[in-house]
Amino acid sequence: MTTEEVAQHIRRTPEQTALFGSRISNGWRTMMLSIGYVALYLAFDRLSFIGALHGIGITPWSPTAGLAMVLLIIKGLRYSPLILAGELFSGGMLPTVSPPLMPIFLGSVVVTAGYMSVVTVLRHLRFEADLRRSSDTVLLLIATIIGSGLVASGFVGSYAVSGVVPWSAFAEAGFHYWIGDAIGIVVLLPPLLLLYTRIKQRAAPVQGRGSFHFGEIAVQAASIVLALAVVFSGMGGDHPLGLFYLLFPPLIWIATRHGLPGASWAVLAIQVGLITGLQVQGHTELTLRAFQLFMLALAATGLMLGAVVSERRRLSVALVDSEGLRTAILNTVSDGILTIDACGAIQSINPAVETLFSRPSHRLIGHDLSELIEDAPDLLSGLKLAIHSPASQARCWALDARRPDGTAFPIELSAARFDLLSAQHYALVVRDITFRREAEARDRQHQAELAHVSRVSLAGEMAAGLAHELSQPLTAIIAYTRGCLRLLAGPVPEPALLHEGMAEVVQQAERAGDVLDRLREFVRGGEFRRALIAIKPVIDAAVNLVHSEAMQRDVEIKAKIDPSLPIVLADPVQIEQVLLNLLRNAMDAMEAANTEGRSIIVEAWRPGQYDVEISVADSGPGVAYEMIDTIFEPFVTTKPLGMGMGLSISRAIIEAHGGQLRLARRSRSGAIFIFTLPTAETEAGIDAG
Numbered sequence: 001m002t003t004e005e006v007a008q009h010i011r012r013t014p015e016q017t018a019l020f021g022s023r024i025s026n027g028w029r030t031m032m033l034s035i036g037y038v039a040l041y042l043a044f045d046r047l048s049f050i051g052a053l054h055g056i057g058i059t060p061w062s063p064t065a066g067l068a069m070v071l072l073i074i075k076g077l078r079y080s081p082l083i084l085a086g087e088l089f090s091g092g093m094l095p096t097v098s099p100p101l102m103p104i105f106l107g108s109v110v111v112t113a114g115y116m117s118v119v120t121v122l123r124h125l126r127f128e129a130d131l132r133r134s135s136d137t138v139l140l141l142i143a144t145i146i147g148s149g150l151v152a153s154g155f156v157g158s159y160a161v162s163g164v165v166p167w168s169a170f171a172e173a174g175f176h177y178w179i180g181d182a183i184g185i186v187v188l189l190p191p192l193l194l195l196y197t198r199i200k201q202r203a204a205p206v207q208g209r210g211s212f213h214f215g216e217i218a219v220q221a222a223s224i225v226l227a228l229a230v231v232f233s234g235m236g237g238d239h240p241l242g243l244f245y246l247l248f249p250p251l252i253w254i255a256t257r258h259g260l261p262g263a264s265w266a267v268l269a270i271q272v273g274l275i276t277g278l279q280v281q282g283h284t285e286l287t288l289r290a291f292q293l294f295m296l297a298l299a300a301t302g303l304m305l306g307a308v309v310s311e312r313r314r315l316s317v318a319l320v321d322s323e324g325l326r327t328a329i330l331n332t333v334s335d336g337i338l339t340i341d342a343c344g345a346i347q348s349i350n351p352a353v354e355t356l357f358s359r360p361s362h363r364l365i366g367h368d369l370s371e372l373i374e375d376a377p378d379l380l381s382g383l384k385l386a387i388h389s390p391a392s393q394a395r396c397w398a399l400d401a402r403r404p405d406g407t408a409f410p411i412e413l414s415a416a417r418f419d420l421l422s423a424q425h426y427a428l429v430v431r432d433i434t435f436r437r438e439a440e441a442r443d444r445q446h447q448a449e450l451a452h453v454s455r456v457s458l459a460g461e462m463a464a465g466l467a468h469e470l471s472q473p474l475t476a477i478i479a480y481t482r483g484c485l486r487l488l489a490g491p492v493p494e495p496a497l498l499h500e501g502m503a504e505v506v507q508q509a510e511r512a513g514d515v516l517d518r519l520r521e522f523v524r525g526g527e528f529r530r531a532l533i534a535i536k537p538v539i540d541a542a543v544n545l546v547h548s549e550a551m552q553r554d555v556e557i558k559a560k561i562d563p564s565l566p567i568v569l570a571d572p573v574q575i576e577q578v579l580l581n582l583l584r585n586a587m588d589a590m591e592a593a594n595t596e597g598r599s600i601i602v603e604a605w606r607p608g609q610y611d612v613e614i615s616v617a618d619s620g621p622g623v624a625y626e627m628i629d630t631i632f633e634p635f636v637t638t639k640p641l642g643m644g645m646g647l648s649i650s651r652a653i654i655e656a657h658g659g660q661l662r663l664a665r666r667s668r669s670g671a672i673f674i675f676t677l678p679t680a681e682t683e684a685g686i687d688a689g
Helices: 003-010 014-047 063-075 077-093 101-124 134-161 167-200 211-231 244-281 285-332 351-357 376-385 434-461 463-489 495-522 535-545 547-552 572-592 646-656 680-688
Strands: 336-341 346-349 395-402 408-420 423-432 531-533 556-561 568-570 599-605 611-618 661-664 672-678
Touching: 014 063, 014 077, 063 077, 063 101, 063 167, 077 101, 101 134, 134 167, 134 285, 167 244, 167 285, 211 244, 244 285, 336 351, 346 351, 351 395, 351 423, 376 395, 408 434, 463 495, 531 535, 535 547, 535 556, 535 568, 535 572, 535 599, 535 611, 547 556, 547 572, 568 572, 568 672, 572 599, 572 611, 572 646, 572 672, 646 661, 646 672
Parallel strands: 556 599
Antiparallel strands: 336 346, 336 423, 395 408, 408 423, 531 568, 599 611, 611 672, 661 672
16 A cells, blocks of 8 residues: 555545445455355366266266356356356366367357357246246246257357267267256255245244254255165166156155255256266266256256245245235225125125124025115116126215114115126125214204304304395384374375375395395204205395495405206305305405405306306405415404404315315405306216216
């Protein structure tokens, strides 16, 4: 290290020092991995360098191919230079002949590029290194057979070009190399991948494995040794492969008992045993090649069987877990869940159904749904009408259900169709909504009480205007009555004048009575009562109630109502209350701001097929920007003595009618409040649905 480097090291922050140390650590690990891989590669190559054809690395057993594939699959293609280095060292050190450097280099490049391509294809086909799926094992076997065949052709071709391998022996040498690489990959790759996966996942040893388990493994290992001993005993006669089939039963036994992990290690053990036996007993190239062909078939069979067993076990465990989870959910959920067939017969239930209907399961399963739910035939008809809908699309109904004692209670029922054994079935979710209905009734009652209090308060605030409304007919009644008295006290009665005066008295009295009736109807209490009404009389009534107050405040009110508006289903008193709230708020805002040219425009129109829209627009100062988002919240007001409940109650009333009340943005001065009411056709359509 130079002085400057030391100074830079001292000036580093703790984070920089840690990063520097991490890089050094990673560099050492990479270096150790590289040295270890190349050393292991050469060791495997030396141990498997038996029966080398033409004195180069063409042997019937090449575990280095499996080792190279393991490195590329686990660490990635960036480690391919290690594959190339291993091949170059192997090609230069191990052959019994002295081939030129060019075929060694070309052969090494072919092997490296070939297995890089195989790994690339596997990744493209979504191959998983943990071999959890049987399809991964199939992909591995297919890619190994095809890829090693292509690599064998390229490798042997590079040596044939240089004359090390005669072209007449190209097919034999290529076949020899192909078998060696394929058997090396199939035998070595699966156990190493599974071992790496287990280490990576830090899988703990399976608890509860006693002496029986390890005893079974010992017996299975002994069966492999015994089968190998019989194969090499010469009991098969002149044909050395006569007893090779005896290796299948131990492998099948292990695969069915331990799945892919057991099968992969058993295949490796059999391969090592075969190579050892052939080396000890002696062999010809033909015998070795025949043994390796049969070994490739044996390995593929064992691995496929083990993969299928492992996948079936995993799926069985997942199914058991899923069934347990489903049962736990069904047993703990508070909603009743039952399935029925197309005729309405109950097929299955969860415990909540027994509690909900106060009946044991044997009095529910197999019985008709109509015993539990009123209007069950209509429900089944509705379900069958949805037969062409997607199976996952759910429908919802509000119905009445019955208990054994005959008491009825409201339920909310959701249903969805599914097919089982080519027959239509339905899954029903039943929820008792008694408490919800009671809460909704209490809320409606509370809302009605609030609205009543609001109307009384509003009527009190309108007292001056109402007094003026009543004073005019009362003054007229007094005047006409006094005139009639003077006529009666005169010397000559005038019946015509008396009749006219009394008619005016009656007319003014009826006018005062109308004012009182409107006020009494407005402040009445009671429940939320909707009826089919035209919106124009409601708007006219609200405008008439504030007419006198508007004149006193110098406010001009105009109504623009579309004459073709449809009727709506609404409570006229409550809609009138909303309009009065909006009209008085507009007048208060304009008076507080001392607005000149005070005007209010009430409009009603039909924006679409299913709604009627009513707006109240004023020429006042508008709503402050900071209050736009909170203007409808309770206790929010701009009036010094206001309670802040008028707009909140108004919005609640409109939403109870199925509409919306909102504040519209205006580019000019003033505010505009708009609310919608559904038409009678909309309500009829909802009821029919």
